[in-house]
Amino acid sequence: MVEEKVKSIISNLSNSSSTNYIEVICLSLAQAIKADYVFIAKLDKYHTEATTLSLVTQTQVLDNFTYALKSTPCEVVGTGQVCSYPKDIQQAYPDDKLLADMQVEGYVGIPLVDHDNRAHAILVALYCSPITNKQEATSLFLLFSGLINKELEKQQVLNELRTRNEIIEKSKEAILICDKDNKIISVNRAFTHITGYNFSDVRGKNPSVLSAKREHISFYQKMWADLHTKGSWTGELVNRKKNGKSFPEWLSINTIRDEDQNISHYVAFFFDISKRKAAEEKIYRQANFDLLTGVANRFYFMDKLTTTIHAKSVAQFQSALLFMDLDLFQEINDVYGHDAGDELLKKVAERLNDLLEENDLLARVSGDGFAILVNAVISEDAVNDLITRILISFSKPFYINDVMLNCTLSIGVVPFSTDEDSAGTVLKKAERAMYHAKSLGRSSYSYYTQELDNAIRYQLKMKADLAYAIKHRQLSLAFQPIVSLAENKVTKFEALVRWQHGEQWISPAEFIPLAEQFSLIKPLGEFVLSEACRQLKKLKAKGYQDIVFNVNRSVNEIPLSANENDEWLLMIDMYGLSPADICFELTESALAPDKRNSEVLFNNLRAAGATIALDDFGTGYSSLAYIRRIPLDYIKIDRSFITDMSENPDDKILVSTIIAMTKSLGKKVVAEGVETIEQVEQLQQLGCDYIQGFYYSKPIAASDIPAFIDNFSMLNVPCVSAE
Structure with missing residues (x-):
């Protein structure tokens, strides 16, 4: 009897015109064992759900569905066991709602296992009345389980192949497959889209049909050597499209080997990088050349100067650096306007370029x-x-615009062959010589002299002393209160660095530029931030939780690479503080267009919770466009605008305008250098948010901050002279 049913099932499989083997075998099994339902279900990764691949009665195919395995007989089958109930299956599994809905009385299920003997699918028969042929049903299921497994494996392979082919066809990368003789045997749609060649155009041809013949033969020799020894090659080259147009591409080639380790195929992936190359060229131009004049910018010039210094031989005067400043350029700007000034700078660059040899390099290194x-x-x-x-x-x-302008130059000169100085130092020497020339009279030049060298020696000694003081934490911080006019209290303090050099206090106006000149500004800034965090942590431990410290950072501390943008935040975190505890003060030079990483850095800081204050507003690169673009929280009006505000109506109007503009941009205003009650009252009337200056307090030690906060009253402020 079983043999006849086996023959019947095999006959159905052989004669069926359906391509769905799973449905045919389920129908054949249902008819053979007279089951009301037969299905094959795929188990999920965690064996918590099963999804039917084919669900049939003896005569028709039903819709597939997914069901939970828990508390069902299928859960047992999913563990790898055969499960059968001739009757009363619902009593055995009262929580299986599906059995009740389908009015199932009898159940037969066997697992379909993979190579690791782990169930990946189940074959199930459901009966609406008690089973009379349970052994027969189980035997047939077990007999055909191997065939079903093979079919499921085949379908999985076919699905994977279809998926891979779909991925290849939809890939944006061109894919080219060659046989062992390097003849093209397959391409994808992206290949045709990029090159213009259909498969019929290139079938059986060598990929050299694409070559633009730009690379030297040694290039290809190296490529083939890598393919045969390393099994892959990646690089950039220029190829040619069907229309004859050349294009740069990024190409990766891999060798495919057979079981005997002989090369059977080559697979190449490439994409057109024309847009990327154009963007790189644009970025390169923007990064290295002055947008106004077209000549090299300071960044590019300093890089080339550094390279030149390191490459010099012992021959004297092998190279020379000329630093030039336009005489009376500011006056020309003031009289004729910035547009005329810009046109003049362009013509200056053109005139200088015309005088140079091919190997010389001209750059615009500052405004004029x-x-x-x-x-x-x-x-x-x-x-x-x-x-x-x-x-x-x-x-x-x-x-310029039919106006005749006379504009001369003052020139500083530094000849050099070998030089241990950095490019910045060489440029600074030339700049000092230029200022010396300007002091002698315009339209003149001056070589760097011994007198200037003596001044440098002094600077170098101060540099070494400052480096030692920073390394050994011999600097200190003082903190100047920042008073909130609206809240009538003090919760902000600006951290100000101090240096006692022997018995002498060195002014920050002297040693901070020194630090910037000799690349000590970053360690100096790290000391100030770390010391401010250390002191703030101590104050918070005493219960002063609302205090914010303002920490100055030089524009030269802004990382050139966005990869270093987390360093400031890491320092704060190291002391267990929140970014909201620190307000970073930066001067307006941070807004200069060539500081390309500034905007990214500031956005990162503010996103983390820190605030940003623009210090000394009005003395640098002031521009509404920059202020709108750069994320700022506070704008600090420079003390120079506050000093004469009480006596000079123009200064008061200017301060009023700055405050109004700042508030219209949604930012807070801090007035610096406030020394009199008249200035305080005027700033209150103008809507200023914060006051900082000697009127309220000179900078104080961190240890004095608690007493200052506890005793502070805006109604009882000792007027301190600004000695």
């Missing part, structure tokens, strides 16, 4: 400052000849 790196200098006379030609050229007027 230009520098020339003169290479291959034979003698000092050659440098003097160039300087003479520059001064003669600039004795001739410029014509």
Whole structure:
């Protein structure tokens, strides 16, 4: 009897025109064992759910569904056991609602196991009346379980192949497959989209059909050597489209080997990088060249100067650096406007470029400052000849919008062959020489002298002393209160660094520029931030939880790379403080357009909870466009605008305008350098938010902050002179 049913099932499978093997075998099994339902279900990864792949009666195919395995006989089958109940299955599994809904009385289920002998699917028969042929049903299920498993494995492989083919076809990367003889045997849609070639155009051809013949033969020799020895190659090259247009591509090639480790195929992936290359070129131009004049910018110039210094031989005067500043440029700007000033800068760059040799480099290194790196200098006379030609050229007027403008140059010169100085130091030497030339009279030049060198020696000693003081934490901080006019209290303090050098206090106005010049500003800034955090943590431990410390950071501390943008926050976290406990004060130079990482850094700081204050507003790169773009919380009005506010109506109008503008942008205003009650009252009337200055307090030690807060009263402020 079983043999006949086996033959019947095999006959159905052989004669069926259906491509769905699973449905055919389920129908055949249902008919053979006279089950009311037969289904094959796939188990999920955790064996908590099963999804039917085919659900049938003896005559029709039903819709598939997913059901939970818990408290069902299928849960037992999912563990790898055969489960059968000739009758009373509902009594055995009263929580299985599906059995009741389908009026199931008898149940037969066997697991379908994978190579690890773990059930991945189940084969189940359901009866609406007691089973009379349970052994027969179980035997047939077990007999055909192997075939069903093979079919499921085949379907899985086919599904994976379809998925892979779909991925290949939908890939945005061009994919090219060659046989062992490097003949093209397959391409995807992206290949046709990028190159314009259909598969029929390139079938059986060598990929060299795409070559633009830009690379040297050694390039391809290296590529094939890597493919045969390493099994892969990746790189950039130029290929040609069907329309003849060349394009840069990023190409990766992998070798495929057979069981005997012989190469059977080559698979290449590539994509057109024309847009990326154009963007890189644009970024490169923006990063390295002045947008106004088109000549190199300071960043690029300093990089080339550094390279030149490191590459010098012992030949004297092999190179020279000229630093030039336009005489009376500010006056031209004031009289004729910034547009005329910009046009003048363009013409200055053109005139200087016309005087240079091919190997020389011209850069705009500051607002009206230009520098020339003169290479291959034979003698000092050659440098003097160039300087003479520059001064003669600039004795001739410029014509801007039909206006004749006379604009001369002052030039500082540093010849060098080998030099242990950094590029910044060499440029600074040339700049000092330029200022010396300007002091002698305009349209002149000056070489760097021994007197200037003596001044540098002093700076170098101070630099070494400052570096030692920073390393050994011999600096200290004082804290100046910042008073809230609206809240009538003090919760903010600006941290101010102090340096006692022997018996002498060195002014920050002297040692901070020194730190910036000699690349000590970052360790100095790290000391100030760490010491401020240390002191703030002690104050919070005493119960002063609402205090915020303002910490100054130099624009030169802004990381050049966004990869270092978390360093400030990590320092705060190291002391167990919140970013909201620190307000970072930066000068307006941080808003300069060439500080490309500033906006990213500030956004990161504010997103973490820190606040940003713009210090000394009105003395640097003031621009509404910059202020709107850069995320700021506070704008601090420079003390120079506050000093004469009581006596000079113009200054009062200016302060009023700054406050109104700041508030319209949704930011808070801090007035610095407040020394009199008249200034306080005027600032209150103008809507200023915070006051900082000697009127309320000089900078105080951290240990004095608790007493200052506890005893502070805006109605009883001792007026302190600003000595």
